[in-house]
Amino acid sequence: MPLHPALARAVAAALSGDEALERSDRLHFTDAGHGWDRFGLHPDYVALGNAVAGPLYDHWFRVRSEGHEHIPTTGAAVLAGNHSGTLPLDGAMVWMDVVRHTEPPRVPRPVADYFVSTLPFLSTLFARCGVVGGSRGNARALLDAGELLLIFPEGVPGIGKRFSERYQLQNWRVGHVELAIRHGAPVIPFGLVGAEEQMPQIARIPSPVGALPYIPIPATLLPLPVRYHLAYGEPIHFDATPDQADDPVVVREGARRVRDAVARLLVRGLSRREGIFT
Amino acid sequence: MMSVLVTGATHPVGRQLVHQLLSDARVGHVLASGRHGDPAxxxxxxxxxxxxxxLTKSREVHDVLFGPARDLGVEVVVHLGRTPDPWRRGRSAHAGDVEAVRSILDLSDRHPTIRRVVILSHAVVYRVGLDLPILVTEDHPLNLDPRSPQVVRDRVEADLTACARMGLADCEIVVLRCAEALEVGTGGQLVDYLSAPLALRPLGFDPMINVATVQDLVASIDLATFGHGEGVFNIPGYDTLPLTAAADLWGTPTIPAPGRWIEAAYAWRHRLTGSRFSWGLNRQRLHFGLVLDGTRARDAFGYVPRNPVAWPRGSQRAG
Incomplete structure (x- = not known):
């Protein structure tokens, strides 16, 4: 049997006390009638996700974050930042950071690559915590509903970058800016320092399963206990009408602005940190 | 006062629609047709x-439309008739599901009184895939997979046959792509699936599903009957929830199993008991989910699902 919401809630309470439950109870989400939203999110699983990932956030990666005031408290918005680390723990930590540090609490909706939907168990757990498949229709519907999207414009090439390419932003896709312009939503850039060193990748082998892009061979069995430094930048508002979301020049220029903002946040974060683990 | 022809009137949706139309002062006469031998x-x-x-006999269809329907001055045809058994194959099933739609549209186009045709389609016409949204709008890709069961291919063809004539025919054409009604007696796939002593579900997956009630489907057809303009409209139901939660509320235990086992188990169940649930028909949506977006129907003719499924074990939060 899948984990019943009440059981998820009980486990969350046992692992992290009442605080995570209190926050998840105050989450804004669109209940489709039975406690889940139309994409499968359920607040009790958000609490569970928080409780399970809490030790990673607090003790393993010891996340330090700043700039939460830039995340809008309501309305459609897009969080966009660098992606790295072989395993998508960066996404989990940003998700958690936003849930913990927004008031009233917001749950970002991470937009995942298609193959995530094929993963048994994980796909369901992720969906309960707010992850959606990376189709344009899903993103459009969520922004229409005033949700906060979490997008990594580098995609799989970002998480799979070589150690020698750390902090070098890969091909920066433009879809997030097109969506933002079309919905009149701001993009909040973020830079995450630390994840790029957590699990150096030494090789990759072709996947025997069609949907997986590849199987990474990391240098370490577990992610290293690097410290995450997460910084959100000022919201970028595009001076464009929704019709201009179809203008490739406008969209490319917008994406360049977001990319530059993320790059600046990374440079600042790297210059401030004293070491990979501190 | 308007007269209406309803095909498939002995189906639970048709039956309730007929009652609804008869209680409507705007309706003059209702011509209700059902299969030969159906109880009345x-x-x-x-x-x-x-x-x-x-409906598999085009001559009969012709004679009804240009006989009693013309004599009564029928203005709207509501076509609900279709093959009830998804396991049926062959020319006869195709004739009932596809050629009947083609005939009705052909005949309505040159009919002296018919000005509007409402056709009941189904969410099964949509393709479900990893790269596609869970929340499905009317421009969502259709399931054109040649490996799909015939019932799916036929329903897609019927749907496209109607869509291809929109804007070209003299009469208005409305296609309603409806969520499945979860009510005993409707012959729905999920009803059969959940009515078994236990249900097998894909290991590691718990998709979101959307289910309707006969009452809401009838309300949407009624609104479309009296509406203006044409188009394709999704008709979602009130209840959107994970498959396991639906099973729980229905009182059916579920057992996770690999897809191949499930396919074999339900094929045997069909052979042994004649049950209607077909894994081939539901495989994708019971892995990845499908929820209809009803915004267009709401904006065009004010349809909003209002009636939750009468879950045997009740719901803590629905309503």
Whole structure:
């Protein structure tokens, strides 16, 4: 049997006390009638996700974050930042950071690559915590509903970058800016320092399963206990009408602005940190 | 006062629609047709005529439309008739599901009184895939997979046949792509699936599903009957929830199993008991989910699902 919401809630309470439950109870989400939203999110699983990932956030990666005031408290918005680390723990930590540090609490909706939907168990757990498949229709519907999207414009090439390419932003896709312009939503850039060193990748082998892009061979069995430094930048508002979301020049220029903002946040974060683990 | 022809009137949706139309002062006469040999549960009513109609026979369809329907001045045809058994294959099933739609549209186009045709389609026409949204709008890709069961291919063809004529015919054409009604007696796939002593579900997956009630489907058809303009409209139901939660509320235990086992188990169940649930018909949506977005129907003719499924074990939060 899948984990019943009440059981998820009980486990969350046992692992992290009442605080995570209190926050998840105050989450804004669109209940489709039975406690889940139309994409499968359920607040009790958000609490569970928080409780399970809490030790990673607090003790393993010891996340330090700043700039939460830039995340809008309501309305459609897009969080966009660098992606790295072989395993998508960066996404989990940003998700958690936003849930913990927004008031009233917001749950970002991470937009995942298609193959995530094929993963048994994980796909369901992720969906309960707010992850959606990376189709344009899903993103459009969520922004229409005033949700906060979490997008990594580098995609799989970002998480799979070589150690020698750390902090070098890969091909920066433009879809997030097109969506933002079309919905009149701001993009909040973020830079995450630390994840790029957590699990150096030494090789990759072709996947025997069609949907997986590849199987990474990391240098370490577990992610290293690097410290995450997460910084959100000022919201970028595009001076464009929704019709201009179809203008490739406008969209490319917008994406360049977001990319530059993320790059600046990374440079600042790297210059401030004293070491990979501190 | 408007007269309406309803095909498939002996199906639970058709039956309730006929009652609804008869209670509507705007309706002059209802011509209700069902299959030959169907029991006739429709009431005796001065404004109701009931006649058997084999939709696989184009001559019969013609003679009804240009006989009683013309004589009564029918303005709207509501086509609900379709093959009830998804396991049926072959020319006869195709004729009932596809050629009947083609005939009705052909005939309506040159009919002296018919000005509007409402056709009941189904969410099964949509493709479900990893790269596609869970929340499905009307421009969502259709399931054109040649490996799909015939019932899916036929329903897609019927749907496209209607869509291809929109804007070209003299009469208005409305296609309603409906969520499945989760009510005993409707012959729905999920009803059969959940009515078993236990249900097998894909290991590691718990998709979001959307289910409707007969009452809401009838409300949407009624609104479309009296509406203006044409187009394709999704008709979602009130209840959106994970498959396991639906099973829980229905009182059916589920067992996770690999897809191949599930396919074999339900094929055997069909052979042994004649049950209607077909894994081939539901494989994708029971892995990845499908929820209809009803925004267009709401904006065009004010349809909003209002009636939750009467779950045998109740719901803590629905309503």
């Amino acid at each position: 549960p429709l009431p005796n009513h001065a404004r109701l005529s009931h006649l058997p109609l084999d």
